[in-house]
Amino acid sequence: MKENVSNGNPVTPMLFPYQPEQFWQLLRQVIREEVTKAENEKPNVSSFETPGMTYKPLYKITEICTIFHITKPTVYDWVKHGKLKPFKVRSRVFFLWQDIQQLLHGNSS
Template sequence: MTEFPMMVPMTQAEFWDKMKSVVENVVEAKLTTAPSSNSTLIPEKALLKASEVCTIFQISKPTLYEWLKQNKIASFKIQSRRYFSRQDIEAIIRQDNKISNL
């Protein structure tokens, strides 16, 4: 690590100790308030839009449509819009959790 001049009233070691403490506190706070289940990330409605499903799985829309082509996920259209069943998404998450726990 290179030395650099600091314009704060503390030594470099004190500064990094303080930064470490702040980061640890933020991480601990996030972990204690984090949802215990992925199902809390799913909006409380029966039908989900493609953008909501992408957010849940943290994927792009092209990936979602590739999953549709591969029959990894089911959807249906109402007029020109594509929707996904909340129950189907929860089932995929539960199945994925079972696989990852093996």
Template sequence: MKESVNKAAPVTPMLFPFEPEQFWSTIRQIIREEITSINKNLPANPSYETPGLTYKPLYKIAEVCQLLQVSKPTIYDWIKNGQLKPYKIRSRVYFLWQDINHLLNPSI
């Protein structure tokens, strides 16, 4: 006959001296502070002005992606669907400010 041995579950040691709710509260506060410091370092509005011009007339695809906060495949889809027209100058592709402005403010 085998005797059943009643083993209690082992106690897991605490690795840090905080209660779980206090720990998560501290983590949330650290995250808030980090996000606040990151937001303070961001420029208010990116400037795409060219000295001597009231606006920059032509934009490269990387500038359009950054300005509209989209990826290159999205730009290619817009070109394919006729929402954005590319202009080729020599071997480079540019986009007109008026077309970009129309995407930003479709009511204009």
């Protein structure tokens, strides 16, 4: 069997009709287009906003954890030390927007 050699390097036959450089160029172009399309379709709405409301008055503990990049035990500690006041609605616990804003801007007592 005769081996194809180019510049001393063996040439592997391609199973699809593109040269490697052309293939990678096309692949980069497709990726660029998809990323641009995804960025343009991305909504500019925060995941914590509620449609139809100017602000969301109550936040769940998981939302607090996401906003501050903390764990639930840290939230429980903040409640224990009076940084956050929990409000129970039926069996669920929420936190007020104003309290979150005070913590974000450093106006807590």
